[in-house]
Amino acid sequence: MVVSVILPVYNGSRTLIGTIEEVKKFSKKFPNFEFIFVNDGSTDNSLRILHSHLIFPKTRNIKLISYSKNKGKGYAIKKGVLASKGNYICFMDSDLAYSLDYLHELVESLKEYDVVLGSRNLAEKENKKRIKLNRQIPGIIYNKISRILLNHPYLDTQAGIKGFRSSAARKLFAQQKIKRFAFDTELIFLSLKYNFKIKEMPIIVSRPETYNSSTVNIMKDSIVMFFSLLKIKYSELAKKYEK
Numbered sequence: 001m002v003v004s005v006i007l008p009v010y011n012g013s014r015t016l017i018g019t020i021e022e023v024k025k026f027s028k029k030f031p032n033f034e035f036i037f038v039n040d041g042s043t044d045n046s047l048r049i050l051h052s053h054l055i056f057p058k059t060r061n062i063k064l065i066s067y068s069k070n071k072g073k074g075y076a077i078k079k080g081v082l083a084s085k086g087n088y089i090c091f092m093d094s095d096l097a098y099s100l101d102y103l104h105e106l107v108e109s110l111k112e113y114d115v116v117l118g119s120r121n122l123a124e125k126e127n128k129k130r131i132k133l134n135r136q137i138p139g140i141i142y143n144k145i146s147r148i149l150l151n152h153p154y155l156d157t158q159a160g161i162k163g164f165r166s167s168a169a170r171k172l173f174a175q176q177k178i179k180r181f182a183f184d185t186e187l188i189f190l191s192l193k194y195n196f197k198i199k200e201m202p203i204i205v206s207r208p209e210t211y212n213s214s215t216v217n218i219m220k221d222s223i224v225m226f227f228s229l230l231k232i233k234y235s236e237l238a239k240k241y242e243k
Contacts, residue, residue: 003033003107004086007094008076013045015095020053026100027061033103035062036080037094041070074183078173089169093160099206106163106201114168114196117154117188118161122202138222149229150189150236154200157185161203168196175241182228189232190241 007023009016023035037054039047047066054064065079077091088110092098098118109116143155162184164172171194178186191198235241 001032001088002086003103004080004084004089005033005035005103006038006077006080006084006089006091007035008038008040008073008080008091009042009046009050009094010040010070010073010076011042011044011046012094013042013049016046016049017053019094019096020049022096022100023062024059026103027059031061033061034084034086036083037062037064038076038080039064039066040073040076041068043070072180072183074176074181074186075179077183078176081169081173084166084169087166088163089166090163091161097205098159098161098203102161102201102203106161109199109201110163110165112197113199114165115172115187115191115198116163117156117198117200118159118203119154119156119200120159120203120205121155122200123204126204142222142225145226146185146229149233150185152185152188152192154188156200157188159184159203162187168194177231177235177240178228180224180228182225182232185225185229186232189236193236193241 007019012019027033027035037050039050050064050066053059054062063083065083067079080091081089088107090103090106092100092103102118106116106118139156139158143157146152146157147154158181168191172187172190175190176183176186188198
C-alpha cells in the first residue's frame with residue numbers, strides 16, 4: 001500500500017528546511033509514504049531550498065514539482081494528485097502546522113471512508129488556545145456562509161489536512177473549478193454530491209507560532225473565497241459538475 005502526501009509550497013522559505021528534514025525522517029521510517037512537494041511559483045528562496053535539499057542529493061520517496069507562475073493552492077494540489085501513485089492521497093500544509101503523525105490516522109480512516117477531513121472544530125477547546133482570534137473569526141464567518149450557500153454540515157472546511165482514496169481524489173480533482181483557497185469547500189461539496197463516504201477527524205494545531213504567522217492575507221483572501229463560493233453555486237446551478 002502506497003500513501004501519497006502532497007505538500008504545496010508558496011513562499012515558504014522561513015519554515016521549509018525544517019519541514020524537509022521532518023519529511024525525510026518520516027519517509028525513512030515509513031517507506032510506503034511518498035511525498036510530493038509542489039512549488040507554486042514561489043518568489044522567495046523556496047525553490048532554491050527545495051533543489052538543494054531534495055535534488056542534490058537525490059532523496060528517496062520524495063518528489064518535486066515546480067512551475068514559475070503562482071496559480072493557487074488548489075491548482076498545486078491537483079498537480080500533485082495527477083503525479084501521485086498512492087492508493088490513498090493526502091495533502092498537508094507545508095509549514096507542518098499539523099503534525100505528520102496525523103497521516104497514520106488519516107490512512108486508518110481511509111480504509112473505511114472515501115474522504116477524511118481534518119477538523120479543528122472537533123478539537124475546539126485546544127485550538128482556541130493556540131489560534132489567534134483574528135484568524136478564528138474570518139473562518140467562522142466563512143464557514144457559516146458556505147454552509148448556507150452550499151448546504152453542507154461541516155464546521156471546518158479549510159483545515160490544511162485532508163485525505164482521499166485514490167479513486168475519489170481523481171474524480172473530485174477532475175471536476176475542480178476553484179484554483180485558490182476555497183478549493184477545499186468545493187471538494188467537500190462535490191464529495192457530498194457524489195455520495196462519497198466522509199469522516200471528520202479532530203486535529204490540533206501543533207505549531208501555533210507558524211500557523212498564526214501564515215502568509216495568508218486574511219481580508220483579501222476572505223473576499224476572494226466568498227466569490228469562489230458564488231462560483232461553486234453557479235457551477236452547480238449551471239450543471240457544470242458531472243455526476
